[in-house]
Amino acid sequence: MDRHDGFREFVLARQQALMRTAYLLTGDAHLAEDLLQSVLVKIAGQWGKLSRDGNPEAYTRKALVNQYISWRRRPSPELPSADVPERGVTSDDAALDRIVLRQALGKLGPKQRAVIVLRFWEDLTEAQTADALGCSVGNVKSQTHHALARLRAIAPELAHLLHDPELAEVIR
Template sequence: MDRYDGFREFVLARQEALVRSAYLLTGDAHLAEDLMQSVLLKVAGHWPRLIRQGTPEAYTRKALINQYISWQRRKRRESPGADPPERGNAHDDATVDRIILRTALTRLTPRQRAVIVLRFYEDLSERETAEILGCSVGTVKSQTHHALGRLRTLAPELSELFTETEEVRR
């Protein structure tokens, strides 16, 4: 029996969803791929234990979030105050909304962005999000509240979307 039995199948089955989550965290397709490769190296190293415990999906998600937060901390130390570039093309309303949202997401703290991605994109419960982030449910609620408030400030033209999202979650 190979120590990596099932790893290839896991990657093939979950890669697309995990890369989408990585993209939502990083806002950049190339960084998302780099993040996934980095995380999958860690997952491969722990694969036999993860299979025995039955937790490869949870471990991979948590590793993805933790690696993203680590990269953001390092990035902040290296280049403080860097703003995302402005975009100047003609787009339809949905595209403009996505660009505005993506830009606003980049202005959240790494932890707030992680909470928003896990809660609203991955559609995880507060409890599941807390488990992945290694914090309490109350912290998830607080981070979600602060992140949505910050998004309303950063992208007031999308504030209706954030209000609807918060009401649906209640």
Template structure:
């Protein structure tokens, strides 16, 4: 039996979803690709165990979160979006809102950004988010509160949408 049997199918089926999560966590396409590649390498090395009775997608998502936080701690990576482009007539309203939101997300701490991505993009409960991040429920609640407060301050026009 091939040690990686089923791994290629898993990657084909879940790669786009995992890439979206990696991008939301990092805010940069190239960093997201590197993050996903690193995590998929880790998933492949544990594939035999994950394929038998584990949950490879849950493992991959938790690994994305943990690896991103680890990279941010070590490298102090500067996220893109520090400067918003001039709003011209070529940008429609949705694009400007999206850029403003990406800019605001880039201003959050790694933990705050992770909480927002897991809670509001991935639609995890507070308990699931705490488990994925390896933190307490109280930490998830407080980081969510601080992150939303900061996002509201940075993008007040989006609060009522």
């Protein structure tokens, strides 16, 4: 039995969900691909132990968040654009909401962004989010509260979304 048995199947089965998480964390498709690839390389080296002893998807998600936070600590020459398209550019308000929300997410700190992504897009419970981030449930609650308050301040035009329990539907 090869120590990588099941790794290919895991990646094929969960690649889209993991890529979505990586994209929501980074806000950039190319960075998301780089993030996911670097994490999968690390996971492959530990696959034998992970497949026997743990929950590989939860471990991979946690590794994505940790790697993303680590990347955000390094100074980056790339700066996201702060320009929001004019309302007349598109008639689809949902598409505009997605653009504005993604830009607002980019202005959050890495931990706050990770909490929002895991809680609202990945639909994890507070306990699962705490486990993925390696912190307490109270910390998740606090980070979520502060992140939502910051989103309301950054993008007041999204207030109708930030009170909606189906926030995740906005960018799917």
